[in-house]
Amino acid sequence: MKNILEIDSVLLKFKSTVILNNVYLKSETGIITGLLGRNGTGKSSLMKIIYGEIIPNDKSIRINNSSLFKSARSPKDIRYLPQNKFIPMYLTVQRLLKDFNLDFSDLISFFPEFQKHYKSKLKNLSGGERRIIEIYLILVSKTKFCMLDEPFSQVMPVHIETIKKLIIREKQNKGIIITDHMYEHITEISDSLYVISNGKTHLTNNIKDLQKLGYIRNS
């Protein structure tokens, strides 16, 4: 089944500063939605609003045309990978995979290096290894929509390529919203691309749009 998430009419202010104003964004099963924008333009805030972690001054969010009025979200509907680590360090890879109902064999088919880490606690993994586990759990576990906030920072280039393959596999079952300043990876895998500028989302098609919106320099 195809699921559609839409958000519009967003107004987010911190004190008197307007961060987001009149945003529109759509995510749907089978589509990778890229979100770009300069530092501080509100990409993480928009994801947190969708996830229900920030309550903005105004918003309208719908899944399959039903409005979400409550702030609590079910993991069956939306999963969110925040920028900062969020999983308790004392949990093992084995325990996390069990909790998220995931297979170790699938993880190591993408990341064979993790064979030795089945019983490792997160605190005993490197920063990049921990990030890969977090990305895998959020991206692969069952849900309608998955939001990834800067999945590529901390991860080495070979693993970035693997994560991109995993994202492309997973979009068959869910809508994926992704932001990262390694924008070439985002433009490469995105089916639909928005840039946030001056509090608004701009649906963009090409690199020229990114230049016009001040996200990258004119070459």
Ligand SMILES: Nc1ncnc2c1ncn2[C@@H]1O[C@H](COP(=O)(O)OP(=O)(O)OP(=O)(O)O)[C@@H](O)[C@H]1O
């Ligand atoms: N809890 C808060 N209180 C006050 N201001 C905040 C709060 N959270 C975010 N902001 C401000 O809102 C703006 C948007 O922040 P946000 O983290 O959403 O930006 P971003 O586009 O994700 O940035 P980056 O690319 O640097 O990660 C920033 O100016 C930030 O300082």
